[in-house]
Amino acid sequence: MWLWGAMCAAGQLPAGVFHxxxxxxxxxxxxxxxxxxxxxxxxxxxxxxxxxxxxxxxALALIELDGVAQRIVLCPPDLAHAHFPAVIQTSGAAAWxxxxxxxxxxxxxxxxxxxxxxxxxxEPLRRHCTHETEWILLTSGTTGAPxxxxxxxxxxxxAIVYQQARQQTATRLPVWSTFYDIRxxxxxxxxxxxALRGGSLVLSDPKEPITDFLGRAAAAGITHISGTPSHWxxxxxxxxxxxxxxxxxxxxxxxxxxxxxxxxxxxxxxxxVAHAFASTExxxxxxxxxxxxxxxxxxxGAPGPVELKVADGTLRIRSGxxxxxxxxxxxxxxxxxxxxxxxxxxxxLRDGRYHFMGRAGGVINVGGLKVHPEEVEAVINAIPWVRMxxxxxxxxxxxxxxxxxEVVLADDKDVPGERPEGAAxxxxxxxxxRRGLPAHKVxxxxxxxxxxxxxxxxxxxxxxx
Amino acid sequence: MSSVRATIVSQFEAVADEQQRRLAPLTDDLxxxxxxxxxxxxxxxxxxxxxxxxxxxxNAEEAVEFPVTFGDFVRLYEHSAG
Numbered sequence: 001m002w003l004w005g006a007m008c009a010a011g012q013l014p015a016g017v018f019h020x021x022x023x024x025x026x027x028x029x030x031x032x033x034x035x036x037x038x039x040x041x042x043x044x045x046x047x048x049x050x051x052x053x054x055x056x057x058x059a060l061a062l063i064e065l066d067g068v069a070q071r072i073v074l075c076p077p078d079l080a081h082a083h084f085p086a087v088i089q090t091s092g093a094a095a096w097x098x099x100x101x102x103x104x105x106x107x108x109x110x111x112x113x114x115x116x117x118x119x120x121x122x123e124p125l126r127r128h129c130t131h132e133t134e135w136i137l138l139t140s141g142t143t144g145a146p147x148x149x150x151x152x153x154x155x156x157x158x159a160i161v162y163q164q165a166r167q168q169t170a171t172r173l174p175v176w177s178t179f180y181d182i183r184x185x186x187x188x189x190x191x192x193x194x195a196l197r198g199g200s201l202v203l204s205d206p207k208e209p210i211t212d213f214l215g216r217a218a219a220a221g222i223t224h225i226s227g228t229p230s231h232w233x234x235x236x237x238x239x240x241x242x243x244x245x246x247x248x249x250x251x252x253x254x255x256x257x258x259x260x261x262x263x264x265x266x267x268x269x270x271x272x273v274a275h276a277f278a279s280t281e282x283x284x285x286x287x288x289x290x291x292x293x294x295x296x297x298x299x300x301g302a303p304g305p306v307e308l309k310v311a312d313g314t315l316r317i318r319s320g321x322x323x324x325x326x327x328x329x330x331x332x333x334x335x336x337x338x339x340x341x342x343x344x345x346x347x348x349l350r351d352g353r354y355h356f357m358g359r360a361g362g363v364i365n366v367g368g369l370k371v372h373p374e375e376v377e378a379v380i381n382a383i384p385w386v387r388m389x390x391x392x393x394x395x396x397x398x399x400x401x402x403x404x405x406e407v408v409l410a411d412d413k414d415v416p417g418e419r420p421e422g423a424a425x426x427x428x429x430x431x432x433x434r435r436g437l438p439a440h441k442v443x444x445x446x447x448x449x450x451x452x453x454x455x456x457x458x459x460x461x462x463x464x465x
Numbered sequence: 466m467s468s469v470r471a472t473i474v475s476q477f478e479a480v481a482d483e484q485q486r487r488l489a490p491l492t493d494d495l496x497x498x499x500x501x502x503x504x505x506x507x508x509x510x511x512x513x514x515x516x517x518x519x520x521x522x523x524n525a526e527e528a529v530e531f532p533v534t535f536g537d538f539v540r541l542y543e544h545s546a547g
Contacts, residue, residue: 233531234498234504237497237531237533398507398511402509430483439484444508445509445513
């Protein structure tokens with residue numbers, strides 16, 4: 001299977017339209033036009049970084065390069081300049097597609113660079129598949145450097161194929177939308193559904209007010225929309241959530257609590273509201289549509305295309321939707337010896353349902369973005385008058401969690417220069433984090449403590465670890 | 466101004482300052498999403514208010530309606546038991 005081939009199944013060009021905040025593009029136009037400036041064939045057999053700020057540009061590159069490139073690497077729009085060299089080296093990239101908003105120097109050393117935009121140029125094309133293209137997704141790692149996760153189109157669409165049978169009854173083309181960026185797993189699932197089921201897609205834009213996005217989605221007649229609980233809380237707080245009337249509302253990427261489920265059921269009384277579990281490494285595990293938080297105990301251990309089990313308190317998944325492996329040397333295997341991927345999400349059984357309890361190893365999920373405590377601690381510990389720090393999650397009704405830090409100060413005599421006191425001290429720590437980290441990783445609050453618990457093995461004692 | 470309101474106003478101002486965001490004048494009919502704060506800023510405000518006021522009305526037993534205006538937000542805190 002290749003993407004364009006599947007989109008043109010039964011000899012028909014795709015009927016859908018992809019919308020960004022500024023452009024609407026009929027997919028059928030891709031039959032005789034390209035966004036890649038006449039260079040499509042130059043990418044054949046190569047590993048290609050797709051690093052555009054603009055989502056529609058990236059969407060077009062994904063459609064054009066699947067079946068053509070050896071590998072495509074989906075760089076999220078916020079991939080820092082400093083991480084490009086490692087991503088290029090680890091993936092073996094020789095070429096890249098960028099747009100004007102991405103600095104040219106990010107692709108230093110690549111043989112082939114094409115600057116693309118969402119506009120198509122007519123050219124004679126003979127689209128054909130020569131490669132089973134590998135799709136590389138980026139996910140955050142402990143050190144702040146991204147980990148590269150290898151998928152295939154087959155593994156990414158496993159959940160779509162087996163769900164297709166029960167959604168064949170639709171009488172009109174679905175119109176999909178997502179608050180996510182399509183370079184992230186949750187958004188990519190929606191992009192692929194739109195492409196493969198012949199629907200249209202309304203892409204979000206981080207610079208656009210949420211009321212405008214919802215207005216565009218409504219105007220396009222959206223039928224299916226997904227986002228994290230944090231995205232949905234923000235929609236509800238905008239007062240414009242009821243602008244749209246989708247048939248299907250989906251939550252994923254964070255714990256869906258009962259309050260957000262109840263709110264969405266009340267806002268969209270005629271919609272199916274479902275929360276799903278998926279991760280970049282493990283793929284889509286399940287979808288729950290009974291309006292209750294958590295998931296039924298019976299899903300664990302049940303036979304089927306997706307197998308779930310709980311071991312050592314965390315949810316594990318084995319399915320055709322699992323990623324193949326991590327790229328690079330000295331990375332831990334993605335699956336255990338039993339073939340299951342450990343999601344790192346802790347679950348607890350209560351009254352016949354499993355409930356999510358947060359992440360093992362202290363990983364913090366802030367509005368769907370992962371934060372590894374170690375990388376925040378490294379920034380705090382670099383402050384001369386800090387001895388050590390412990391970064392942990394605090395539950396939050398807006399973003400699911402926020403980052404907090406407990407800090408032990410170094411002895412005065414060890415510290416050169418003057419140390420600020422009181423509120424100025426915590427403020428200085430927050431400022432240092434702000435200089436070195438993206439906003440969601442900066443502690444919302446800092447507490448100065450006399451000491452932190454250290455285990456017999458000399459490691460910081462982390463909650464839930 | 467009630468003490469709850471004063472605390473909320475000062476937290477909005479402090480977080481806006483830290484996050485380098487321009488805060489709109491905090492009138493009751495101001496839409497929260499037009500206040501200048503993003504989701505992360507609201508998350509920080511709510512976390513700090515829980516420490517200062519000892520309450521998190523979003524985590525109450527009964528479901529709450531999400532506040533849309535600044536006035537809704539203040540009322541949510543004023544009406545939740547401490």
